[in-house]
Amino acid sequence: MSVITIVGAGMMGSAMAVPARDNGHEVRLVGTHLDREIIEHVKATGNHPKLQPPLPAEVQAFQIEELEAALQGIDIVIGGISSFGVDWFRDQVLPLIPQDVPVLLITKGLVHEGNGKLKTFPDYLLESRSELSISAVGGPCTSYELADRNHSAVCFCGHDLPVLAKLKGLLETDYYHITVSTDVAGVETAVAMKNAYALAVTLAVGLKERENGIGCTEAYNPQAAIFGQAMREMDKIVKMAGGKEESVVFGVSDLYVTIFGGRTRMLGTLLGRGLSIDEALQELEGVTLESVAITNRVSSAMHKLAEQGLANWENFPLLRHVDEILNQAKPVDLPWKSFGEAGAQ
């Protein structure tokens, strides 16, 4: 038995308690300053207020003020914050983690520091504490389905294979399937991009509804056309990031799962129906939109690279169009005829 502290009590952070407890570990769930009510609820009821399946028994809940106590005598830390909480995690949590305690991030996203170069979250955090071992989870795994113990296949990526093997040993169950990879750039870039491209695919859901009415039968030919172009562009972005071909699959399968639920699908559908980005965001008030964040970060990097002649927007017509919808208030008008051109002969 080990002691695992999860910092961040959102859906995915909390869901990680399920495989951890199923393997008999002591699990401490620490809320951020934004999770105060969640932690009160867990302390009072033993369950999470938003995550549908029940939390396993004996998950210990901690408010952020109790963080230091929650980090005593632990074996690993799981960073359960969203991409919007990464700097907070770096400043408030990372300094308190003992040097020999590995960190596993569930956060998906990339950092653009303004020069066109994108950085993965593990590498971004390692700049602050290079002596730590910081790995990350990528791949198709929604929180509620993990908490419901559905078969889920993920990749733990990091720079340290023995640490990855240790993390896998602690967290793998008969339903939580883990491959490990040292291709941090490839895995993290691929899975970060899935949010931008899930927004793109679900534009087709809204476009169809605009034609046939909300709740109409879906059309899959258009979704598949966008899905295929998303795969082409993800492949190119992974290679630009120095990642390996074999890691693209984690982004593509994560794209598949992201299309079928949650906030990104809601945003894509609203935009496809004809709402402007401002109207859509107003309708979705209060939800965390990783898809907007990653599109903006990667697009701003791409603009920088294109200015320097280091990237060609022509290769990314789909990402460019999503960027135009989000940042130039352009109406949805998918560039179907440019799909596949770069790859075709």
Place this chain on the structure above:
Amino acid sequence: MSVITIVGAGMMGSAMAVPARDNGHEVRLVGTHLDREIIEHVKATGNHPKLQPPLPAEVQAFQIEELEAALQGIDIVIGGISSFGVDWFRDQVLPLIPQDVPVLLITKGLVHEGNGKLKTFPDYLLESRSELSISAVGGPCTSYELADRNHSAVCFCGHDLPVLAKLKGLLETDYYHITVSTDVAGVETAVAMKNAYALAVTLAVGLKERENGIGCTEAYNPQAAIFGQAMREMDKIVKMAGGKEESVVFGVSDLYVTIFGGRTRMLGTLLGRGLSIDEALQELEGVTLESVAITNRVSSAMHKLAEQGLANWENFPLLRHVDEILNQAKPVDLPWKSFGEAGAQ
């Protein structure tokens, strides 16, 4: 305006009349000996008995006995048969096609001639009439959505680029998007495999129903896990066939569309619920099961190659399991832990 003769009046063959007529071509739809009632219906009503959206006006229908008349003065032939009709097409239709008339096949599948080597349908047919130009359509495009004029992105692949450009010019519309490729082996192998792997992904639909009841909420983590492994295995099979990396996307996006409808999903779901292959086939009596045919062909080739040390089943745990379900009456028990192993480090 050109004259286009479609031989085979199934759903997909007939749907090709829609972009062809929208471009103003004369369209002749010839039924096979199995399509007699369909052609009678089209002659009587102008519409197809199974394809939901109406056929365009002025599609001329021909019974098989009228084939020679239907081939007079034509510009292209579209081979609209299923994989089960390829030998019939070779023997009965191919000899009658004038030498300067290009053929475009909508058929998906591969031929295994018993030695472990898989052949694409264009190349198989070219053995009989090497002086013809025979190309094929691959990519995600269901017949009813094409006939409904949804955006659909396909690839025309063949050995002759000017012919591909001509075919694209004749058939591309504002909703039917065509890229062209000379990678016949890659495109045809990728899109043929999608039927086997769509069966694999939809096993998860039935497995969930076995747990929670028919019609229950779907779980996408397991589907995505299988989808990712399908992509890995398709990639390897395309490379074994001498195909290019860039062609895999047509198979993966075609897999996406195939998961969401039709016969393959029905079979995968029934097997996932716990029916044996015999019970499932009985329930689906009368439907054409491309998924069973392609799994059997590729598996038999793989067995041959493995015997000779030229292929390793370890790299294809998902295909192997589908083969076991279909041909050894094994119950569904997905090899989750072997997913990704070959690609991981």
